[in-house]
Amino acid sequence: MARSHKPIVWGLFAAGGTLSAFVLPVLILLTCFAVPLGLAPADLLAYERVLGLLGHPAAKLAVFGVLFLVIWHAAHRMRITAHDVGIRADTLVAALCYGIAAIATVAMLIVLPGL
Amino acid sequence: MSDRTVELEILRYDPEKDEMPRFETYTVPYRDDWVVLDAINYVKAELDRTLSYRWSCHMAVCGSCGMVVNGEPVLACHAFLRDYPARIRIEPLANFPVERDLVVVIDDFIDKLGSVKPYVVAKEEKSVDEGEYIQTPGELARFKQYTACINCLLCYSACPQYALNESFVGPAALALAHRYNMDSRDVGRSAREDVVASNPGIWECSFVGACSEVCPKSVDPAAAIQQTKIASTADYFLNFLTPWKKT
Amino acid sequence: MSRRPYKREVSKGGWWLTQPRYIRYMAREFSCALIGAYVLVLVTGLWRLSEGPAQYEAWLARVESPAGRLFAVVAMLFALYHTYTWFQVTPKAMPLAVNGKKVPGAVIVLGHWAGLAVASVLVWLLVVN
Ligand code: SF4
Ligand code: FES
Numbered sequence: 001m002a003r004s005h006k007p008i009v010w011g012l013f014a015a016g017g018t019l020s021a022f023v024l025p026v027l028i029l030l031t032c033f034a035v036p037l038g039l040a041p042a043d044l045l046a047y048e049r050v051l052g053l054l055g056h057p058a059a060k061l062a063v064f065g066v067l068f069l070v071i072w073h074a075a076h077r078m079r080i081t082a083h084d085v086g087i088r089a090d091t092l093v094a095a096l097c098y099g100i101a102a103i104a105t106v107a108m109l110i111v112l113p114g115l
Numbered sequence: 116m117s118d119r120t121v122e123l124e125i126l127r128y129d130p131e132k133d134e135m136p137r138f139e140t141y142t143v144p145y146r147d148d149w150v151v152l153d154a155i156n157y158v159k160a161e162l163d164r165t166l167s168y169r170w171s172c173h174m175a176v177c178g179s180c181g182m183v184v185n186g187e188p189v190l191a192c193h194a195f196l197r198d199y200p201a202r203i204r205i206e207p208l209a210n211f212p213v214e215r216d217l218v219v220v221i222d223d224f225i226d227k228l229g230s231v232k233p234y235v236v237a238k239e240e241k242s243v244d245e246g247e248y249i250q251t252p253g254e255l256a257r258f259k260q261y262t263a264c265i266n267c268l269l270c271y272s273a274c275p276q277y278a279l280n281e282s283f284v285g286p287a288a289l290a291l292a293h294r295y296n297m298d299s300r301d302v303g304r305s306a307r308e309d310v311v312a313s314n315p316g317i318w319e320c321s322f323v324g325a326c327s328e329v330c331p332k333s334v335d336p337a338a339a340i341q342q343t344k345i346a347s348t349a350d351y352f353l354n355f356l357t358p359w360k361k362t
Numbered sequence: 363m364s365r366r367p368y369k370r371e372v373s374k375g376g377w378w379l380t381q382p383r384y385i386r387y388m389a390r391e392f393s394c395a396l397i398g399a400y401v402l403v404l405v406t407g408l409w410r411l412s413e414g415p416a417q418y419e420a421w422l423a424r425v426e427s428p429a430g431r432l433f434a435v436v437a438m439l440f441a442l443y444h445t446y447t448w449f450q451v452t453p454k455a456m457p458l459a460v461n462g463k464k465v466p467g468a469v470i471v472l473g474h475w476a477g478l479a480v481a482s483v484l485v486w487l488l489v490v491n
Contacts, residue, residue, distance in 0.1 A: 001313035007351035010318070010344060020397055021448040021474075024441045026482035028400065030489050031407075032425065032434035040490050045422060047415045053489065054411075063408075067401050074398030080321050081391045084275075086375025100398075104405045111412040130366035186381065212367035220367045253462040275384060278372045322451065323387045338454035345455060 016073025075101035152191035168217035178265030188272035231292035236303030254299040261294030263332040270326035283319040286326035286336035293339035396440035
């Protein structure tokens, strides 16, 4: 039997899953609940401020790294879940899931350097 | 014998008569220290001699009495009647074809087990005169838990991925592959990887974890498979980075 | 005696409804839908950011609308469930031994929660200050 190429997508899945576990809760907290709950200043997500935050290359790299791995984690798990609920068109499902993750990746690559 | 009774709803299938399996109900008096297997033995001895099932040791070591009791795969000799309601449904292990009554066909597992080389592949064969292969307690500890497997197949019965895709090598066989991979005396890992790291090998597993929950010997096949995934992924990228090295 | 093994069918789409442990598994797997969608929202935000203040404010307004908040609450719940389940199985996937002695799984799990606390505080400080 041939050895599988799954390590590529599984590696992304595992790395993204770990990263998601550690930082997604605080990211959701910051982007959605910190201001309404009064935990952070009201201008936390203001245009100028967010641009300023992303001004540093290290910040860009961190944002890209996290969102990239987490979206590939989600895409791979979605593919498996589709199979689990009885959808057998795996090639199509894989193309769709990984395609969306790829589009998000490319979008970030286009937009992040210019911010 | 006490006056308490339990109703056993047992799956029956006679390939010579039945189109498909059916259930038959037996009323069995029982004692507090009886296990499900005792009740089934009572049925066979007193009520219906045609009932077929497998058992041998009556002490959770031979692995032959696996069945599904009230939806859960268990060893019938390891499941006390007193822990169940008054009506118990007994079926053969799920995910295997039914040969007759509670007996299933396990050829598929036997083939897969053989395919992962579940034995020590030594670097060089030694004759008995040359003595044993030495191993430290620490080296033993790395794989000891996986040696406890009794091939009872409860894990295959619990595994939805095996249910959905019977080409999946499955929990116990992969756990045993890992057991030998982790053995300091063994050099067979690379040969095993051809089966273990193929698509129907570890990559068919989505870590449901049901295998480990039902395993009566705490083998934890799910853990073995995850560890194998990590090791195989590391191999894959290492091979990729060092293409001149052929494995 | 003739052999005629009987194969029982498994529901390809409904098997996971048959046992609580399978339902828990599916809840864990389904967390990826919310997690993925949330990342897509953030990526959209980055895109809008590049289009100028007006576009960005419009995106922010949608995130802060009642529907956006509801979505965030659900996403948060699933993200936390993902974190919980991921930490829970880490000792299985990556067992640890110190001086040849196995580190108890609970210790590894606790260590991960401590790591989460540290990472959260760090990210918070970096973003808020
Ligand atoms: S791993 Fe456990 S459940 Fe599976 S065959 Fe071995 S002892 Fe039985
Ligand atoms: S009879 Fe041997 S394991 Fe149950």
